[in-house]
């Protein structure tokens with residue numbers, strides 16, 4: 152059995168080799184000749200998976216090691232009898248930590264306490280709900296918008312987008328990209344929505360570029376609308392508008408989900424799904440794959456305040472490094488994808504063991520996702 156895997160899928164070789172012959176290939180585009188004799192295809196978000204790619208090939212299963220699935224024509228796969236699995240939630244923690252890293256940066260730069268701000272979360276799924284939990288653990292008020300969940304009658308107070316636009320100081324988007332249908336999210340933040348944002352609002356898009364109308368956003372910023380903007384995703388990718396990048400406060404190359412843990416979870420989730428599909432069910436413990444982190448252990452004296460939390464967060468991951476890397480190469484063909492391919496190792500907060508002599512600091516850090524313990528420190 153021949154299994155094609157995207158070359159940007161850590162641990163894929165080691166895992167899929169247990170099931171067959173593995174060939175690592177570029178994802179944008181997948182070399183058509185490799186598909187001619189392959190049985191399974193494991194992709195990332197850069198590969199459009201549809202009839203044009205797979206018709207006439209022997210592919211029987213497609214896995215995407217991503218949360219988003221807008222690059223996959225699931226309906227066609229189903230009618231073609233091709234098995235499919237995504238990796239829901241695999242990188243949700245990474246995106247949450249990206250958002251925190253960015254907000255802590257702006258809080259320090261602009262001199263505000265995040266706990267005095269209200270954060271509007273649009274899309275309260277794997278990312279949005281984890282973001283809500285961590286923000287609330289830190290004492291930040293959140294407002295939630297998720298029409299599909301509201302329509303399903305899920306617990307929680309779900310508000311219309313207009314309410315978040317009116318009342319939130321931070322508006323952060325975490326929806327899938329739906330180009331049409333009842334929950335269309337294409338240009339959810341269109342020119343009208345953007346123009347209604349309060350002065351000083353922080354606008355974040357870490358889901359899919361076209362959820363925010365990039366041309367309209369640039370027009371509003373050029374017209375002097377006072378916003379802070381954090382964009383991890385762009386319309387279009389990889390050829391983002393450099394003029395927009397120059398106007399945003401933080402701009403990165405679609406890497407919000409790129410922790411080692413997030414990528415490893417993505418790979419293991421599709422590996423487990425494929426092993427199940429072929430009737431050779433296998434499970435993988437994530438910690439058997441991951442190396443020791445660069446910073447493994449730290450001691451913290453006294454209580455936790457925003458400045459200390461900011462330093463802890465940025466010890467594990469400081470978004471400025473990715474912002475600087477993108478600004479250096481933006482506009483040069485091929486460089487956006489190169490940044491993503493050669494992404495520097497990044498870990499999740501849980502990789503940092505924090506020994507605290509303050510009981511409350513330890514409890515709070517645990518709630519925020521650090522591996523914290525309360526222990527007297529000599």
Ligand SMILES: NC(=O)C1=CN([C@@H]2O[C@H](COP(=O)(O)OP(=O)(O)OC[C@H]3O[C@@H](n4cnc5c(N)ncnc54)[C@H](O)[C@@H]3O)[C@@H](O)[C@H]2O)C=CC1
Nearest residue numbers: 218219274275276277278297299325326327334358407408
């Ligand atoms: N920048 C990056 O590296 C990453 C980006 N993503 C993107 O973020 C999206 C969200 O990720 P997850 O939370 O894991 O997905 P998820 O599927 O768990 O949650 C999405 C939520 O959005 C809600 N939703 C759908 N349409 C909506 C609309 N029109 N308005 C408001 N809410 C709506 C859904 O009901 C659901 O609760 C993914 O679909 C993916 O496109 C995900 C991971 C990494």
Ligand SMILES: O=C(O)C(=O)[C@H](O)COP(=O)(O)O
Nearest residue numbers: 195196197217218219242408
């Ligand atoms: O999981 C998703 O959805 C994402 O957006 C991924 O983080 C994107 O990573 P690639 O699949 O494009 O490497």
